[in-house]
Amino acid sequence: MQIKTGDIVNGIITGIQPYGAFVTVEGGHKGLIHISEISGRYVNDVHNFVRLNEVVKVKVLEINQQEEHLRLSLKAVTPNKKRFHTMKRYPVPLLPNSQIGFSSLKEKLDEWIEQAYQTYKEEKYDNI
Numbered sequence: 001m002q003i004k005t006g007d008i009v010n011g012i013i014t015g016i017q018p019y020g021a022f023v024t025v026e027g028g029h030k031g032l033i034h035i036s037e038i039s040g041r042y043v044n045d046v047h048n049f050v051r052l053n054e055v056v057k058v059k060v061l062e063i064n065q066q067e068e069h070l071r072l073s074l075k076a077v078t079p080n081k082k083r084f085h086t087m088k089r090y091p092v093p094l095l096p097n098s099q100i101g102f103s104s105l106k107e108k109l110d111e112w113i114e115q116a117y118q119t120y121k122e123e124k125y126d127n128i
Contacts, residue, residue, distance in 0.1 A: 003029055003070070005060055008077055013054045021050050023058060023072055031070030033058060040075050050074070 003009060003025065011031070015022035020034040038049050050056065057078070062071040 003027060003060055003063065005063055007060045008057055009060065011056055011058050011072070013050045013052055013056060016046050016050065016052060018046065021046055021074075023056070023070075025058065025060075025070065025072075029068065029070055031058070031060075031072040033072045033074050037061070037071075037073040037075055 009025045011023035011025040013021050014024050014030075018035070020032050021038070023031050023033060025031060033050075035043050035046055038046060043049060056074060058072040058074055059076040060070055061073050061076070063069075064071070
């Protein structure tokens with residue numbers, strides 16, 4: 001199949017980098033969807049919009065004949081469709097009340113202050 005600029009083709013996401021997603025399209029051609037062509041919305045992380053081995057429809061923006069690479073766009077095919085994969089949020093279990101932590105320190109604090117004061121007094125008067 002001969003691919004030309006402006007064609008809309010199916011592709012498989014073969015790699016994801018911070019700057020975009022690599023795609024293999026029909027006929028074995030390889031291309032890149034730059035992060036700016038992922039979505040019309042702000043893209044903080046490409047992983048939130050595409051997954052490895054996901055089949056996507058992309059538009060061919062440019063063909064580099066020398067290197068046989070395609071410049072692709074996902075947002076040109078699905079401009080209004082949200083492609084954002086929401087992460088499942090699990091409720092955080094409440095921890096049971098426990099007797100460890102600061103409350104156990106509170107019980108010892110007065111005793112430690114008294115010991116430190118006694119040590120200070122003894123050292124101060126021993127040097128005289």
